[in-house]
Amino acid sequence: MTADQEKKQAALEAVKYIKDNMVVGLGTGSTAKHMIEAVGKLVADGMNLTCVPSSDATEKLAKQLGIKIVALDEIKKIDITIDGADEFDGDFQLIKGGGGALLREKILAWNTKYNIIIADSSKDVKKLGAFKLPVEVIPFATKQIVSFLEDEGLQPVQRMKGNDPYRTDENNNIIDIDILEVDDLKALEIKLLKVPGIVETGLFLDTTSLIIVGKEGGPETKER
Numbered sequence: 001m002t003a004d005q006e007k008k009q010a011a012l013e014a015v016k017y018i019k020d021n022m023v024v025g026l027g028t029g030s031t032a033k034h035m036i037e038a039v040g041k042l043v044a045d046g047m048n049l050t051c052v053p054s055s056d057a058t059e060k061l062a063k064q065l066g067i068k069i070v071a072l073d074e075i076k077k078i079d080i081t082i083d084g085a086d087e088f089d090g091d092f093q094l095i096k097g098g099g100g101a102l103l104r105e106k107i108l109a110w111n112t113k114y115n116i117i118i119a120d121s122s123k124d125v126k127k128l129g130a131f132k133l134p135v136e137v138i139p140f141a142t143k144q145i146v147s148f149l150e151d152e153g154l155q156p157v158q159r160m161k162g163n164d165p166y167r168t169d170e171n172n173n174i175i176d177i178d179i180l181e182v183d184d185l186k187a188l189e190i191k192l193l194k195v196p197g198i199v200e201t202g203l204f205l206d207t208t209s210l211i212i213v214g215k216e217g218g219p220e221t222k223e224r
């Protein structure tokens, strides 16, 4: 099975949790894309769903598929959000933001009753950190924060798009850092979020309820 087939299998399994009249959070990325297409089919088949997108790209695709989109402030709580991840570990901790959507994704996750993560089997790791952790920062403070992260030994690299700094949907920059040697992720998260100008990190430590992994022989569902 290819990674993309695993992603699709996980996505199709996850949409089974969606019921009529739900408010659904739509994640971002290549795995989430399969899920959004499947949600589009549910809607085409007559299901009444209201969806909140986690990025401009997701919003665009959802609209093309005829999915009803609302802004987060138009609803009280999201019933289910289905999103991808760059890595997950045995404690349901994640690294997200490879595609730069971590800030809105984390806001959605926090405002969701039940968060489902869908992934191909390569995302399953013993310890988070082979994938660099994205940190979203405001442009005004980016250079200073890079320097701070260097002093912390986190080997920061500012994300670029060609010759220009990468910009998120919220017009911020991303700095990718190396956390492979970090054992206490909660302490790291607290330390980073205290720095003025750091808006959010791609560490999702306690929002996930269910992880569905695409696998040869059928999807594996891990419940927290």
Ligand SMILES: O=C[C@H](O)[C@H](O)[C@H](O)COP(=O)(O)O
Pocket: 027, 028, 029, 030, 031, 032, 083, 084, 085, 086, 096, 097, 098, 099, 100, 101, 102, 105
């Ligand atoms: O910013 C992007 C998101 O956090 C994605 O959900 C994450 O990067 C996983 O993306 P993909 O499903 O393309 O591997």
